[in-house]
Amino acid sequence: MIQQLLFVLTLLVFGYFLRRRILQIRNTIRLGRQVPVTGPVAQRLRNMLLVAFGQKKMFARFIPAFLHLLIYIGFIVINLEVLEFVIDGLAGTHRIFAPFLGSLYSVLMNVFEFLAVGVLVACAVFLVRRNVLRLPRFWSAEMTSWPRLDANIILITEMVLMLAILKMNAADQILQQRDAHYTPTGKLFFSSLFIPLLEDYSTPFLIFVERFAWWFHITGILGFAIYITYSKHLHIFMAFPNTYYARLEPAGYISNMPVVTREVKTMLGLQAEGTPAEDVPAHFGAKDINDLPRTSLMAAYACTECGRCTSECPANLTGKKLSPRKIMMDVRDRLEEAGRNLRAGTKGLDDGKTLLDHYITREEINACTTCNACAEACPVLINPMEIIIELRRYVAMEESGAPPAWNAMFQNLETNFAPWKFPAADRFNWAKEN
Amino acid sequence: MxxxxxxxxxxxxxxxxxxxxxxxxxxxxxxxxxxxxxxxxxxxxxxxxxxxxxxxxxxxxxxxxxxxxxxxxxxxxxxxxxxxxxxxxxxxxxxxxxxxxxxxxxxxxxxxxxxxxxxxxxxxQLINEGRIKLTDANHYQGRKITYHDSCYLGRANGVYHAPRAVLQALEADLVEMKRCKSRGLCCGAGGAQMFKDAEKGNKEINHERTEEALSTGATTIAVACPFCMTMITDGVKAKEKEQEVKVKDLAELIAEAQGLT
The missing domain is CATH 3.40.50.1860 (Rossmann fold)
Structure with missing residues (x-):
């Protein structure tokens, strides 16, 4: 009974913190501009199903894709067991699903154990890739101490949680021989290997071990769920809305600015002056996160810092400062900072800082070739280029601060209608020459 | 004309x-x-x-x-x-x-x-409809050609097959670079980079790409974009390979093979 009350209390505390954090994230994303979501819902659902649920784009690189799949399936399936944990915890029962499932229950428990071991192996290999093999994409400039630590915390926590399941099952199997309260599961494939280690201990101690592992696992999972919302690991949830809201246009399309269309049409006499202009932004392009579309802000929370974008970026590959992953990390850091400011009851975004310059430099955005390699590489359909273009728009239109060579190109376009300084009258000379 | x-x-x-x-x-x-x-x-x-x-x-x-x-x-x-x-x-x-x-x-x-x-x-389309006739002047038969994907054709619009189909009509030996099609490396000129110098780094993007193209052993690098043409041509010159390796647009290759030059 005490355990049941404690469990209810644990769930309530968990619910409180999770809800608070979800609202925090929602409010920071809402700092962004609302943009209409267009295009067929069916296609959006299809993207979500194939890319987020089906992990289609992960398989461009087979080895990490396979290991990631092990963890992913383990995560989804083992969560079914968590459902049993929660019901047991509330009802004070033990393995409540077992009587309903009969012999199938043992089969399922064995499946879970195989998955748990799969997760263990995959996490171990991932730790080796990060810390021993030191894959370059996990050690580039923006991968400072916290992003690297975050990744390791996630992997180690997942391993510890899986070990807790196996240990609990081992103690449970011994207790099944000694006490009728413990529903027989039969010998389980992996955890039975631990039985010799525990067999000699007394029943009360084993009950303690089983209970400890049970509590450790369930509070571990709940605590981890809260941790995830502060971590890059949030991609396990945000990948779904992000793939749903991802743009459907061809990758080469750059979003139109209707407010500019109105002004240019008026200038060209294509539209009567004084056409009512709704949704006129404070300025053109983006200087800070509140100028960016909400979808870009959501994308920052969907990024798990895998670095596939950066490892394919031609600018980054040739030593330029631009890193598409850093663009996403900067947006998220700025979002979190703005959120903290607002909650502290202070200035919010007016803290003397902006996304442009304080997080992302002009040198970075100027280096982008808009080649779309980053967007193509992203397994969850994040598009860092959209953010870069919005920042460039601010610099070019609000500050006339584009690089001098670009300003010269603009001038050529205005006077000669070509980006180079050639007279328009010479445009057709190619047909006369040989 | x-x-x-x-x-x-x-x-x-x-x-x-x-x-x-x-x-x-x-x-x-x-x-x-x-x-x-x-x-x-x-x-x-x-x-x-x-x-x-x-x-x-x-x-x-x-x-x-x-x-x-x-x-x-x-x-x-x-x-x-x-x-x-x-x-x-x-x-x-x-x-x-x-x-x-x-x-x-x-x-x-x-x-x-x-x-x-x-x-x-x-x-x-013209090749498929039989409206382009290649003549004996087609000396690209069996010659090693590599094709450099333009970002705005490939990733931006998913046109990967058409340029390759054109090269196949030449009966050339099409060799792919390691980074090709959806993973093709940019020449470095997109996004208005054509009109300014590159930011500080440790290498020019077009040199990186040209090295990859040269490593295929192809004697012709086929391109389908004016900016790629400039960047790869400059890259080949920087590697002092302009005598052995030619950078050509698809239309030039076909026109040559038709004897139209």
Whole structure:
């Protein structure tokens, strides 16, 4: 009974913190501009199903894709067991699903154990890739101490949680021989290997071990769920809305600015002056996160810092400062900072800082070739280029601060209608020459 | 070369089947003017009813938009759309992937709706229809050619097959670079980079790409974009390989193989 009350209390505390954090994230994303979501819902659902649920784009690189799949399936399936944990915890029962499932229950428990071991192996290999093999994409400039630590915390926590399941099952199997309260599961494939280690201990101690592992696992999972919302690991949830809201246009399309269309049409006499202009932004392009579309802000929370974008970026590959992953990390850091400011009851975004310059430099955005390699590489359909273009728009239109060579190109376009300084009258000379 | 312009045809009460959008590089860049002429020769030889805008053509606005100057982009775009719609243009072919992308993807929302083809797609169609006849002058048979994907053709618009189909028609030995198709490496000129120096780094992007192309052992690097042409040609020169390795546009290869030069 005490355990049941404690469990209810644990769930309530968990619910409180999770809800608070979800609202925090929602409010920071809402700092962004609302943009209409267009295009067929069916296609959006299809993207979500194939890319987020089906992990289609992960398989461009087979080895990490396979290991990631092990963890992913383990995560989804083992969560079914968590459902049993929660019901047991509330009802004070033990393995409540077992009587309903009969012999199938043992089969399922064995499946879970195989998955748990799969997760263990995959996490171990991932730790080796990060810390021993030191894959370059996990050690580039923006991968400072916290992003690297975050990744390791996630992997180690997942391993510890899986070990807790196996240990609990081992103690449970011994207790099944000694006490009728413990529903027989039969010998389980992996955890039975631990039985010799525990067999000699007394029943009360084993009950303690089983209970400890049970509590450790369930509070571990709940605590981890809260941790995830502060971590890059949030991609396990945000990948779904992000793939749903991802743009459907061809990758080469750059979003139109209707407010500019109105002004240019008026200038060209294509539209009567004084056409009512709704949704006129404070300025053109983006200087800070509140100028960016909400979808870009959501994308920052969907990024798990895998670095596939950066490892394919031609600018980054040739030593330029631009890193598409850093663009996403900067947006998220700025979002979190703005959120903290607002909650502290202070200035919010007016803290003397902006996304442009304080997080992302002009040198970075100027280096982008808009080649779309980053967007193509992203397994969850994040598009860092959209953010870069919005920042460039601010610099070019609000500050006339584009690089001098670009300003010269603009001038050529205005006077000669070509980006180079050639007279328009010479445009057709190619047909006369040989 | 006698190239019909849209204004001449309209004055005669005629209208072409397709507009050849030449683009700024195709009009002014010495090297790419040769590509423009090669493609025009192919069109003339295939007896395509086409026209160009001549001196009426202006930049699509692509580099302005990508450098952040949306005003300038839309000025160009809306003026071009007025011109194109005024002539009743329905179908456009262009040898520039940047023009192709802008005309095809970015003009519709501003009121310009056209069927837009890149010249690689149009060449593929002509080959499939038997309207391009290759002669004994085709010395590319069995020769090693590698194809460099233009970002604005490939990733931006998913055109990976057409350029390769054109090269296959030459019966050349097509060798792929390690980074090809959706993982093709940019030449370094997109996003208005063509019009300024690169940011500080430890290497030029076009050198990185050219090294990869040279490592295939191909004696011809085929391109389908004026900016890629400049970048890869410069890369080959920097590696002092311009004697052994030629950088050619698809249209030039086909025109040569047709004996049209």
């Amino acid at each position: 006698k190239i019909p312009t849209l204004s001449e045809l309209t004055a005669k009460g005629q209208s072409p089947d397709i507009l050849f959008w030449v683009g700024c590089a195709g009009s002014y860049d010495e090297r790419y003017k040769r590509v423009t002429r090669a493609f025009a020769r192919i069109l003339l030889a295939a007896e395509i009813k086409f026209a160009v805008l001549g001196t009426e053509e202006t930049c699509t606005g692509d580099p302005a938009r990508r450098a952040g100057n949306e005003f300038l982009f839309q000025m160009q775009a809306l003026n071009n759309i007025q011109l194109l719609n005024g002539y009743g243009v329905k179908k456009i072919v262009t040898a520039c992937p940047h023009c192709f992308n802008t005309l095809k993807n970015e003009y519709p929302v501003l009121g310009g709706h056209y069927e837009v083809l890149h010249h690689s797609q149009f060449l593929q």
